[in-house]
Amino acid sequence: MLKINGLRVKVGDREILKGVDLTVRAGEVHSIMGPNGSGKSTLAQVLAGRETYEVIAGEVLYDGRNLLELSPEDRAREGVFMAFQYPVEIPGVGMAQFLKAAVNALRKHRGIEELDAMEFLAMVREKIKLLGMDEKLLHRSVNEGFSGGEKKRNEIFQMALLEPRLCIMDETDSGLDIDALKIVANGVTSLRGPERAIIVVTHYQRLLNYVIPDYVHVLVDGRIVRSGGKELALTLEEKGYGWAEQESRATARAGK
Amino acid sequence: MTTPTNAIETLVNQEYKWGFVTPIEQEIAPKGLSEDTIRMISSKKAEPEWLLEWRLKAFRHWLTMKEPNWQNVHFPPIDYQNISYYAAPKMQSGPKSLDEVDPELLRTYEKLGIPLEEQKMFAGVAVDAVFDSVSVATTYRKDLERLGIIFCAISEAVHEHPELVRKYLGSVVPYTDNFFATLNSAVFTDGSFCYIPKGVRCPMELSTYFRINAESTGQFERTLIIAEPGSHVSYLEGCTAPMRDENQLHAAVVELIAHDDATIKYSTIQNWYPGDKEGKGGIYNFVTKRGKCLGRNSHISWTQVETGSAITWKYPSCMLVGDNSVGEFYSVALTNNYQQADTGTKMIHIGKNTRSTIVSKGISAGHGQNTYRGMVKILKGAAGARNYTQCDSLLLGDKCGAHTFPYIEVKNPTARMEHEASTSKIGDDQIFYCNQRGMSKEDAVNLIVNGFCKEVFRELPMEFAVEAQKLLSVSLEGSVG
Numbered sequence: 113m114l115k116i117n118g119l120r121v122k123v124g125d126r127e128i129l130k131g132v133d134l135t136v137r138a139g140e141v142h143s144i145m146g147p148n149g150s151g152k153s154t155l156a157q158v159l160a161g162r163e164t165y166e167v168i169a170g171e172v173l174y175d176g177r178n179l180l181e182l183s184p185e186d187r188a189r190e191g192v193f194m195a196f197q198y199p200v201e202i203p204g205v206g207m208a209q210f211l212k213a214a215v216n217a218l219r220k221h222r223g224i225e226e227l228d229a230m231e232f233l234a235m236v237r238e239k240i241k242l243l244g245m246d247e248k249l250l251h252r253s254v255n256e257g258f259s260g261g262e263k264k265r266n267e268i269f270q271m272a273l274l275e276p277r278l279c280i281m282d283e284t285d286s287g288l289d290i291d292a293l294k295i296v297a298n299g300v301t302s303l304r305g306p307e308r309a310i311i312v313v314t315h316y317q318r319l320l321n322y323v324i325p326d327y328v329h330v331l332v333d334g335r336i337v338r339s340g341g342k343e344l345a346l347t348l349e350e351k352g353y354g355w356a357e358q359e360s361r362a363t364a365r366a367g368k
Numbered sequence: 369m370t371t372p373t374n375a376i377e378t379l380v381n382q383e384y385k386w387g388f389v390t391p392i393e394q395e396i397a398p399k400g401l402s403e404d405t406i407r408m409i410s411s412k413k414a415e416p417e418w419l420l421e422w423r424l425k426a427f428r429h430w431l432t433m434k435e436p437n438w439q440n441v442h443f444p445p446i447d448y449q450n451i452s453y454y455a456a457p458k459m460q461s462g463p464k465s466l467d468e469v470d471p472e473l474l475r476t477y478e479k480l481g482i483p484l485e486e487q488k489m490f491a492g493v494a495v496d497a498v499f500d501s502v503s504v505a506t507t508y509r510k511d512l513e514r515l516g517i518i519f520c521a522i523s524e525a526v527h528e529h530p531e532l533v534r535k536y537l538g539s540v541v542p543y544t545d546n547f548f549a550t551l552n553s554a555v556f557t558d559g560s561f562c563y564i565p566k567g568v569r570c571p572m573e574l575s576t577y578f579r580i581n582a583e584s585t586g587q588f589e590r591t592l593i594i595a596e597p598g599s600h601v602s603y604l605e606g607c608t609a610p611m612r613d614e615n616q617l618h619a620a621v622v623e624l625i626a627h628d629d630a631t632i633k634y635s636t637i638q639n640w641y642p643g644d645k646e647g648k649g650g651i652y653n654f655v656t657k658r659g660k661c662l663g664r665n666s667h668i669s670w671t672q673v674e675t676g677s678a679i680t681w682k683y684p685s686c687m688l689v690g691d692n693s694v695g696e697f698y699s700v701a702l703t704n705n706y707q708q709a710d711t712g713t714k715m716i717h718i719g720k721n722t723r724s725t726i727v728s729k730g731i732s733a734g735h736g737q738n739t740y741r742g743m744v745k746i747l748k749g750a751a752g753a754r755n756y757t758q759c760d761s762l763l764l765g766d767k768c769g770a771h772t773f774p775y776i777e778v779k780n781p782t783a784r785m786e787h788e789a790s791t792s793k794i795g796d797d798q799i800f801y802c803n804q805r806g807m808s809k810e811d812a813v814n815l816i817v818n819g820f821c822k823e824v825f826r827e828l829p830m831e832f833a834v835e836a837q838k839l840l841s842v843s844l845e846g847s848v849g
Contacts, residue, residue: 160804161803161804162800163796163800183803184800184803184804185803185804185806185807185808185809187804188803188804188805188806189806193804194804196801196804199801200795200797200798200801202798202801202802202815202816202819203792203819203820204816204819204820204821204822205815205816205818205819206819209815209819210802210805210815213802213805213807213811213815214802214805214806214807217805217806217807217808217811218806221806253819270805274805274806
């Protein structure tokens with residue numbers, strides 16, 4: 113579904129991603145782990161189409177198409193969803209209105225009839241129950257006055273509502289207490305399916321206790337230095353990112 | 369890929385859709401302003417002597433006045449001798465029935481989305497159509513007459529209801545009031561007149577659609593609305609003008625009078641031609657609007673959506689004379705490209721327990737400059753008066769400006785005042801968030817702007833709230849790349 117080849121990205125004069133390769137197939141859950149500043153969030157943002165990042169080399173193929181050519185909204189319409197690390201507040205814009213605009217933008221793109229207010233409410237109420245969230249959410253302004261946990265749950269709720277094919281979760285676990293973490297994890301787990309791929313970007317191993325990844329990749333200084341199964345996350349937890357860095361240097365030397 | 373700042377900068381390429389000129393034979397007075405001009409206007413309308421005298425008094429007073437310069441807008445001096453003060457489509461006499469109206473005029477209003485044939489109208493809206501200096505048609509008059517409601521051109525009211533016009537004209541905005549109101553008193557040409565008798569609740573929206581068509585003319589309309597005790601009326605005005613390189617002056621006066629327990633709701637959707645992207649042309653909209661809550665428990669509410677004009681300069685105000693009377697002002701003012709707006713309100717609390725609410729939303733884009741100026745005055749006798757003011761500014765891009773000048777004067781210690789203000793920007797991160805959910809940049813900006821204006825839009829009559837939202841999105845179209 114997603115194929116990243118030799119991706120290099122810079123912000124201003126600084127190169128953040130220095131050649132990333134990654135292949136994600138439908139049905140898989142990949143975790144990208146790494147220390148602060150390793151480029152994890154950059155990778156997520158570049159996939160979503162954030163314009164502050166400049167791609168200087170490499171390619172990203174999504175279902176064989178050049179993803180980087182698409183505008184952020186077209187990526188979303190094609191089924192790429194990013195759960196934000198810091199969801200922004202939009203005062204005055206009700207959640208219901210916001211979600212309806214999002215759902216209808218996607219439906220329109222797919223040539224399905226847009227939902228009217230009544231149909232939309234019926235659909236959204238059903239989803240909100242599934243995630244065990246309060247319906248009052250719909251009457252609040254987008255993320256305004258939400259607690260950290262509410263914001264993250266709201267992201268997962270939107271993910272459930274928009275039914276994307278490729279989900280990118282940008283440090284969704286950061287700043288969550290254990291209860292909120294479980295709720296978020298359950299939400300993600302319920303979205304796993306054969307047609308859908310999920311990329312979980314995280315600093316800590318703890319989310320992976322609840323969302324079991326098929327693959328774990330370690331990103332250090334803009335490169336994936338190690339890939340493995342779910343047990344890699346545990347090794348990392350035990351030995352720290354320093355270990356992975358040393359390993360990568362050793363590999364680099366051996367390669368020369 | 370465009371950079372985010374560029375994306376917002378590009379927010380301004382929308383064509384003005386109402387900029388056409390109607391090819392119709394018009395009678396236009398020669399340019400210039402003198403007592404002869406005023407006599408000419410007065411005789412065109414076959415006015416009674418008292419009105420001509422009133423006009424001349426105003427004109428003589430005007431000659432002693434200076435154009436004010438305290439406002440936060442800038443424009444080259446206006447040459448008042450280089451304007452024509454009267455333009456009218458050639459027709460037999462005043463508006464009678466629709467069959468007599470020139471089909472070209474009907475087509476014009478059709479094009480503007482204001483079909484005058486009653487069966488095609490929005491259900492429940494009566495329209496007075498003012499074309500340059502004259503009213504060309506008024507719909508639903510017969511239905512309204514059955515309830516005793518008078519809704520007609522003010523030039524007709526002068527003939528048919530002289531006692532009412534004479535009693536109330538200038539009673540809220542005297543002819544000495546201010547430079548532009550005084551000029552209007554001297555040269556006003558047409559406008560709407562509404563009278564709602566005692567205890568009657570007007571069953572439909574009354575509205576006036578103002579259209580400037582002729583070149584080098586000014587539009588000076590005058591509107592007078594009288595609500596007798598216990599009556600209720602909702603009135604809406606809309607306005608457009610052709611695209612021209614010159615600036616045209618629009619100096620209107622609106623007077624509202626609410627007696628005991630009466631309610632007047634006055635909504636404006638102002639969409640005069642705003643000038644082009646470089647700031648060339650556009651209407652100077654210098655308007656005096658004031659309502660007098662004369663009776664106990666009377667209520668006047670102003671709602672305005674100002675998207676047009678090169679310069680908007682107006683302060684719809686309320687004089688809260690009657691005890692327990694209520695004044696409200698809800699405003700959305702948008703300035704894009706090189707538009708300037710200095711707008712707000714005055715709430716003068718005179719009676720006891722009078723209450724006022726002010727909600728102002730200013731949106732600036734392009735090089736637009738948006739000023740809120742408001743005055744709340746609590747006089748000595750206004751025991752228990754209350755005011756709530758909220759004034760919010762939204763900036764799109766980094767070349768526009770928002771300014772706020774609130775004045776508060778309290779002479780009674782029992783008064784309670786609240787004032788809230790905020791300034792915000794549409795952030796690139798907000799737009800990106802919407803993009804990531806599948807919305808285009810324009811849809812994102814519209815969504816955010818509409819959210820910002822929500823408190824004002826919900827004060828508009830339903831059909832017009834939808835119109836206002838569309839208008840706002842058109843005025844902002846192209847502002848995001």
